[in-house]
Structures are given as C-alpha cells and as structure tokens.
Amino acid sequence: MSAHNTHASGEAHGTRRDYLIGFGLSVVLTAVPFALVMLGQLDKQTTALFVMGAALVQIVVHMVYFLHMNTRSEGGWTFMALVFTAVLVVITLAGSLWVMHHLNANMMPDMQQIQAMG
C-alpha cells in the first residue's frame, strides 16, 4: 500500500498502477464466476461456493484499489465506520435468513395438519 500517495488533508488517491491492478483482478474475479455458472462444469454446491468466494474477494479488491480503503485515512474513522457497517450487514443478512428459514421450516403447517384442519 506504499503506492498510495496521501495529500496533506489525509485523503488517499490511487495511482494509475493501483487502478489497473484493481481492474485486472476485478475482470478475473468477474469472468471466472460467470464462466463457472454458464459452462456448468462443476457441481452446484462447489460452483456456489466459488462464486460467493470470488464476490467477497472482489469486494475487498474494489475497497482497496478503487475506494483506497486503509486503516489510516481520516484518523482511521473511515475504516471504523466500514467495520461497524460490515458488522451490521452481517447481522442483518445472517439474522434475517436464519430466523426466516426456521419460521418457514417450523411454523408452516404440513400436509397432515392441513388435512386435519379441513
């Protein structure tokens, strides 16, 4: 990350090299998941894991090379805000899916109960 030149005001700007590295990595991390799904060579579960993994890595790549995220800019406050947001996002996503999955699995009447009600 020494390639980042930081202005007096503390905002980091990327260099041309940063943007090109980020772009190259993003192209690979986009093309591979699309190819995996469109060609369908692997089984579904492995493909899904690869696709989600590539997305996570690409999000980090964008954060570092395009948004110039680091732990120092603005006295570390941008990074703190990002970590806090990431925690909320994980709670929102995981919590919603978890609770709603169990509601769906446990609360929906099955066929015998529906027949008993009728």
Added chain:
Amino acid sequence: MSAMTPIGPSFYLTEEDHHPEGSTALGFWMYLMSDCLIFAVLFATYGVLGTAYAGGPTPAELFDLPLVALNTSMLLLSSITYGFAMIAMGEGRQRAVLGWLGITGLFGAAFLGIEMYEFAHLIHEGATPQRSAFLSSFWTLVGTHGLHVFFGLVWLVVLMVQVARRGLIEANQRRVQCLSMFWHFLDVVWIGVFTFVYLLGVLR
C-alpha cells in the same frame, strides 16, 4: 457534602475545532455506509423471498447471463475510467478530467440502457413486481441500484458542467472526489447483485 468542591464540567469548547478539508470525504463516507445498510436490508429481503415463485417464472427461466455479463463489464469499465479521471485531476489536467468523466458517463448510460432493455423484456414476459414475492424483491433490489446509477449519472453531468465552467477549483475537486466514492460504491453493490441475484439465482 459541603466540603466537596464542585468538579462538574471543568471546561466548555467555545469554538469548534477547525475542520480540515478532508472531513467532507468522511461525512460522505458515512452517507455511503448508511446507503450500504439500505442495500443490506434489500439483499436480506431478496434472500428470504427469492425462492417464493408463486408458480411464476424462476431466475433460470428469466435471466440472460450473457446480457448480465455485458452489463457488469460496462459498470466495471466505468469504474476504471472514473479512476483515470481522478488521476487526471491529481495532475491538474482539466480537459482530460472532462474527457474521462464523459467516457464514464457513456459507460454508465450503456449500463442503464441494457438494464432498461432487460426490464422491458421482463415486463413483456409478464415478470412484473406483482407476479411473485421473488419478483417483488428482485425489482426492489435491482431497481434501487438502477436508480442510484441514474442519479449518479445526473450528478456526473452536473459536475462536468461545473468543471467546464469553473475549472478544477478546490470545491469542484471535492465534488469529483465524492462522486468517485459514490460511483465505486455502486460498483461494489453490483458485485453483490450479479452474484446473489443473477449467478446464484440461475444456479438454483
């Protein structure tokens, strides 16, 4: 009790600290993080409702992956061209900034054009938001992202006029910097959209 000296607040700030120029970037980042939460909720909604087809069309029947790949490349290209605009701004080359911003705008418009084509196709197939819970959450999530890109484009055009008329003054540099964060942020959200909505949807 009476022996106690009042220790209450010992000082008050009568003047705010001077905010360095960079604080706008921090404030704008806070806005982006709150926007991120909006998208998190929409993703969670899609995650819960995404398989409720109500006997209607499924993602595999609806989505055209080559078109989505083209769309994704448009947005990614617009990200790198915006990066070049930022570099040109750092070098103080106003015409280059305007040129790269213009190219970014064209890629952004191409993205929106392809998305509108896809939406028109979906409506034509009867895959409207009221068809199923899956489609309601799909339209809300992807539509919200599309609206963000649209307003980003409006902002981009306004900013190009400002840069053309006033040059790369400090205020304009700050604005270009903020739009840069907004634009790259939209690309980050799109990673989530093409992964969880399109790729994993077709895979299901």
